[in-house]
Amino acid sequence: MKLFSSIRHSLAGLVIGVSTLVWGHSAVAADAIVFRYGAFSETFSVQELAEFAQTGRQSSTISYYLRRTNQSPEAVRSALTREIPVRLITLDRVLNSPAGDFALDRIGRTIQTPANASNRQALRAALVLSASGDNRISLIEVFQKYPTRQLNVDGKELITTYTQISELAQRIQNLPDIFRIN
Numbered sequence: 001m002k003l004f005s006s007i008r009h010s011l012a013g014l015v016i017g018v019s020t021l022v023w024g025h026s027a028v029a030a031d032a033i034v035f036r037y038g039a040f041s042e043t044f045s046v047q048e049l050a051e052f053a054q055t056g057r058q059s060s061t062i063s064y065y066l067r068r069t070n071q072s073p074e075a076v077r078s079a080l081t082r083e084i085p086v087r088l089i090t091l092d093r094v095l096n097s098p099a100g101d102f103a104l105d106r107i108g109r110t111i112q113t114p115a116n117a118s119n120r121q122a123l124r125a126a127l128v129l130s131a132s133g134d135n136r137i138s139l140i141e142v143f144q145k146y147p148t149r150q151l152n153v154d155g156k157e158l159i160t161t162y163t164q165i166s167e168l169a170q171r172i173q174n175l176p177d178i179f180r181i182n
Contacts, residue, residue: 030146034114037069037155046144053080053140069155079162083136084169091131094172095124103168110161111142112152122147127165137169 034043042065052062056077066073094100101120108119129145130137139162143151154161 028147028149030143030148030151032150033143034150034152035065035155036152037065040068042068049080050140050144053077071155079159080140081138082162082166083138084166085136086131086169086172088128088131088135090172091137091169092128094168095127100124103164107161107164110154110157111146112154113148114150114152116152122151137165139165 030046032043032045033049034041042061044059044061044065048059048062052058052073056073058066058073065071066076095104104120104123107123111123112119113122123142126142126146127137129147130141142165143153
């Protein structure tokens with residue numbers, strides 16, 4: 001059973017790695033984010049949100065949304081760009097466990113596919129792809145790596161979700177020390 005699980009994880013990692021190499025930027029990735037804040041909603045391109053996160057330059061749409069929802073631009077930029085260190089292999093193992101499914105389901109209440117289906121799988125892919133290469137996760141990178149053309153985000157719950165992702169990453173970071181996972 002343990003051998004099968006190990007092979008399954010290795011194959012999952014191989015598939016993710018090969019698909020990233022083969023398809024690179026042509027793979028399906030989010031182009032647009034629909035932010036809901038109560039009854040109010042606004043759509044941003046992922047590119048315009050990434051530019052805001054990196055430079056602080058606000059498009060008219062982002063500026064309007066921030067004013068309308070009374071959000072601090074600096075706080076939003078900080079939440080989008082703060083990098084969380086995580087070991088990729090440990091992340092993959094945890095996200096493919098019952099505890100990982102539970103965490104993904106909770107986060108999936110805030111970050112969802114357009115059809116609100118397969119949220120767990122989409123988040124798992126986005127988190128793993130975000131961590132691949134540099135062993136770090138950031139919210140903007142999760143949005144950029146999300147495997148659907150559009151994603152829906154509950155703006156009221158976003159900070160809570162960011163905190164949940166940070167806590168999950170911290171627990172994952174500590175797992176190798178506790179269980180001696182390499």
